[in-house]
Amino acid sequence: MTVQTERPPSGPSDVRKADGGGTGGTRARAASRAGALAPYLLLLPAAAATVLLLGWPLVKDGLLSFQNLNMAQLIQHVTEWTGFDNYKEVLTGEDFWRVTVRSIIFTAVNVVLTMVVGGLIGLLLARLGRVMRFVLMIGLVLAWAMPVVAATTVYQWLFAQRFGVVNWVLDKLGWHSMADFSWTGSQFSTFFVVTVLIVWMSVPFVAINLYAATTTIPDELYEAAALDGAGMWRSFTSVTLPFLRPFLYATTFLEVIWIFKAFVQVYTFNGGGPDRLTEILPVYAYIEGVGNQHYGMGAAIAVLTILILLGLTAYYLRIVLKQEEDEL
């Protein structure tokens, strides 16, 4: 539910560049030494908090991943360094690779579905009349606002084996074998429900953002396209799509991060079951580390998970960081 990220800061920095250079620069030069220290003092609490509360856990995670830390060591407070043993065990085992492949497929399917459905709804919003747009917006905002733990609980109820409304509808539609179907009983059906849940809760962010972006497309572009004889499809591919491309990239990037880390949905819905078949990387790290009390192993999986996430997002991350540097 952390939403609306990244975008706001990028706008004003352009503006600041235009008006800020002169006055800001001269003032900084004219300021006393205390004045020169001011920005660092103002940033000190934030920087200190980040180093202490984010940097330290990251370093600690790295350190733990080189330790043999199970129940016994945990209770006795002993530190046993084991070098790369944890990594060796994780990387040579089958489980890790199976979970990794599963996580990547899971992320890909969910992100693609979210982007396609969300994008289409965004375009639909642009085409609707005022009343219907408002109605659809209400639906989107409600789904968006629903807290994830509550949403997962509600989906458990919707897809409950007995008295669940989904099974009832499927039965009435003529698919009678579904009347008493257990959605948590198999890998595929569990992933199916989790995917429906994730797409349902992620679509509003994409749709509303893309709709907002379409409203910023100047009408002149469409008029020019129409003058040049472009039809509906042509003006869509040569005006709408190129204009929306940066928004599509940005939202896809965010969705990849959010969905890859979808611990709460997967863990709460079925605990990674049945038979640990629906564990994705964050759930796997938790169950190996905390559940089975192989804390060192769990830490190693966590480090590898972070590296994989960085790998998945590296391409876009580079663009963002470069843009940000150019703008400043």
Next chain:
Amino acid sequence: MKRSLFGRVWPNVTAVVLFIGLVFPVYWMFATAFKPTGDIISENPVWFPTDITFEHFKTATEADHFWTYVSNSLIVTVCAVVFSLVIALAGSFALARMRFKGRRGFIVGFMLAQMAPWEVMVIAIYMIVRDASMLNSLVPLTLFYMMMILPFTILTLRGFVAAVPKELEESAMVDGCTRAQAFRRVILPLLAPGLMSTSMFGFITAWNELPLVLVVNKEAESQTLPLWLTSFQTVFGDNWGATMAASSLFAIPILILFVYLQRKAVSGLTAGAVKG
């Protein structure tokens, strides 16, 4: 351009179908919470509750430790949001208004911090909290929740601060205000919508957090509502009425906050990004 009848009808029909699909889970949560048990456990679903009952809400609120969880959640969330606002306000002012060496580095750093995969860092945090003998306490929860929302708060507020015209601040200083006074009297009031929307998103994040509290706080006295909600079913079995009542109670503050603030906040965010 005149559209055919079909061209005018299908977007509206699609919109209605989508609306139903989007709203139904939320509706079903509330509907189930208010239905008598007989209507919940029925062979054919009762689509519109006719007998309204508060029995399930009673079961949920009378569950063990319910009010402890409520107050824990409120304390942790509100403190985390307030601390991060204060810290972020100072930092974002520096980032938006001052020029200094390393500014770019700070911004990039906060952008990266925003991506932090907290879900997989819980083991390390558990060890840190345990070594500090702070398990089952609200203090580490508050601190880490604050950190989870801090990067977003700083980056967003930076946009809002930059959107306040520099001239206002300067004229206040010409009129004899110090920089601090100018900040308090001129910028701060204008930042209100920005503070509101950023704190809202921070509130939602902290209110929802599950993985960390799951690992570090094993005792009921120090647990929060998300944890209670996930374990609710194990305690109440197939009592879907009570479970949905619990979900409703958990969701209502966020739904109200979100729906009420959404337009303001989103327009605030875009205003923060566009105006200058």
